[in-house]
């Protein structure tokens with residue numbers, strides 16, 4: 001069974017058909033790109049996958065379970081985490097606390113546990129700190145654990161966003177333009193990090209990206225959207241040499 005199965009997905013905003021009849025399937029552990037020109041509907045797809053928008057048509061299944069109609073926090077608990085096009089960290093919190101915040105969604109304390117700070121509370125706190133530190137190590141951020149997020153260099157802030165999303169132990173990780181604003185060195189490092197994340201956490205990754213070097217370097221399969229519709233799909237070599245795709249990017 002595929003981890004993510006999207007069938008005939010569509011959404012309209014008033015008269016605008018932002019996404020139309022999109023079908024995609026991603027196997028467990030896949031690293032797949034969703035690309036297309038500005039305004040093609042890519043972020044709208046992420047917003048439907050995460051319950052921010054309710055699709056007008058079609059189906060979304062995670063490991064066979066229906067996601068349509070579920071709230072964003074429910075979808076997150078079911079195993080879908082995302083990052084955003086613009087950095088959305090808590091700038092005045094430490095790097096470690098930013099990752100712990102991601103985990104808080106998963107760990108449930110009873111009222112008594114949190115008020116009384118009983119043993120089980122401390123045990124859960126300790127486990128959360130350990131898991132967060134382990135994630136920071138994978139991202140090479142462990143030495144910055146106590147640094148304020150806003151004091152990290154830009155490339156590390158973007159990495160921290162991915163670290164925080166990963167803290168919720170997702171099965172499916174959605175990355176919205178992870179390399180946006182990065183210089184080539186930072187992008188190269190990010191590519192290594194994404195490869196490592198997949199290997200260490202066996203997570204399935206769908207990413208939106210305009211940087212074709214990154215897309216070609218790490219994605220095994222691509223879906224190309226244009227005006228909300230699927231224009232092409234296949235391996236990066238095939239898709240990026242497809243004249244229809246080149247034309248969509250360059251315009252007429």
Ligand SMILES: Nc1ncnc2c1ncn2[C@@H]1O[C@H](COP(=O)(O)OP(=O)(O)OP(=O)(O)O)[C@@H](O)[C@H]1O
Nearest residue numbers: 013016018036037038039040041042043044045085
């Ligand atoms: N809430 C909304 N209400 C109305 N229109 C919307 C809404 N959300 C998205 N759209 C429209 O849907 C279309 C697709 O937008 P979307 O942001 O998904 O594109 P994109 O492919 O992610 O673009 P980019 O690469 O520039 O981020 C655009 O025309 C956008 O204006």
